[in-house]
Structures are given as structure tokens and as C-alpha cells.
Amino acid sequence: MQAATLCFLIKGFPVRETLLGLKKRGFGAGKYAGIGGKVERGEAVETAVIREVAEEINVQIQPEQLQNMGRVQFIFPAKPDWSHDVAIFCDAQWNGLPQESDEIKPFWFSIGQIPYDQMWQDAPHWLPLVLEGKQVQAVISFQEDNESVAEVEMEAW
Numbered sequence: 675m676q677a678a679t680l681c682f683l684i685k686g687f688p689v690r691e692t693l694l695g696l697k698k699r700g701f702g703a704g705k706y707a708g709i710g711g712k713v714e715r716g717e718a719v720e721t722a723v724i725r726e727v728a729e730e731i732n733v734q735i736q737p738e739q740l741q742n743m744g745r746v747q748f749i750f751p752a753k754p755d756w757s758h759d760v761a762i763f764c765d766a767q768w769n770g771l772p773q774e775s776d777e778i779k780p781f782w783f784s785i786g787q788i789p790y791d792q793m794w795q796d797a798p799h800w801l802p803l804v805l806e807g808k809q810v811q812a813v814i815s816f817q818e819d820n821e822s823v824a825e826v827e828m829e830a831w
Contacts, residue, residue, distance in 0.1 A: 675747065676755075679723035680708035681740075681763045682804065683733070683772070689764075689785055689805045694793075695730060695778035701756070706793045709778065710760070719761040727765075731772040731780045739767045744810040744830075746800055752818045762804055795823050803830045 683693040694706040709730050713722040720737050727733050743762040750756040772780035783789065785805060790798045796814045803810050812828035 675757045675759045677713035677719065677722075678711060678758045678760045679713060679719055679726060679763065680710040680760055681723045681727050681735070681765055682708045682801075683768060684764050684766050684805070685782075687766070688807070691782050691784050692788070692805060693731075693772055693780055693782055694788070695780050698777055698779060700777065702794065704792075706781070706789055707797075708762070709780070713761075720763075723761070723763050727768075730775050730778040732770055732775070733772055734769040735765045736767075739765050741765065742809070743804045744812075746796075746810065746812045746814060748794075748796065749813065749815040750820055751815065753820055756820065762800075762810065764804065795821060796826070799823065799826050800828060800830075 685691040695709050696706055697703050709727050710723055711726040713719055720740060724735055727735055741764040743764055746760050746762060748758045748760065800810045800812050808830045810828060810830045814823060815825040817824040
């Protein structure tokens, strides 16, 4: 299972807005998601998320500003190489303005306007909890179509 990260830049307390990226190519192309990617061999997840955010939207985040919001394992039985173990982070302080890259086009969304219908179908199960400030531990399995959610096992606190 591939280790990966997702980061959600957030504004407000309670959270009023979050930044999502429209994936332009590769895994998840055409869908909105948090900013992140694969953890390289020997790389700490915090280092990976900082690197990915810088590469994808040209924003600098500091390790002490990251809020660890838990982990979500995404299981794709019909396509096991798509399965990921994802560390989830939020960050309310960063340097720079999010900029489009060849992989991601960033957009700010108010909490009530998040385009869940244009995201992976798992997002409505766990993202609202994260944006409420809860940590999550989840295993989400997909159906044979690699789109529909088959099963969700989750704890939040």
C-alpha cells in the first residue's frame, strides 16, 4: 500500500473556507481533492506533505503549523496498486499565495460550498469531520468500479 499525504489549507476558526485542488492529470484527474501526494522512500510524512504542497501550489508550510488530523486507508480491491495509506493534515498558517501548477489548479471553497459531487465518493464520509477539527482513523473500500464506496470503517474524536 502506497503511503501518501493530503493537506487542507484552512481559514477561520471554526473553519470557514478550505483550499481544494482540481487535479489536472494523473491519479484522480478531473476531481477536487486536498493537496498532497506520495511519500518517498525514507521520507517522513510531514516532510512529504510540506514538499508536495510546495510543488503543487507553491505554498510554504512549516512543520510546527501542521495539524495532524489522522489517517485514511483507501482500498481498491479491483485495482490494488491504487490503494493508499494517507496521512491527513490541516494548516491554518502558510506563506505564499496558492498558484496553479501543471498538476493542480487551486480553488478556495466555503465550507457549505465544497463540491463533494466532483470529489472522490469517499470525501463526504470523513472530510466534514476533519474540517470540524476532529481527527479520523478510517478504512474505506471501493467497489469494483473503483468509484463507488463499498464500505466505511471509521472512528473520529
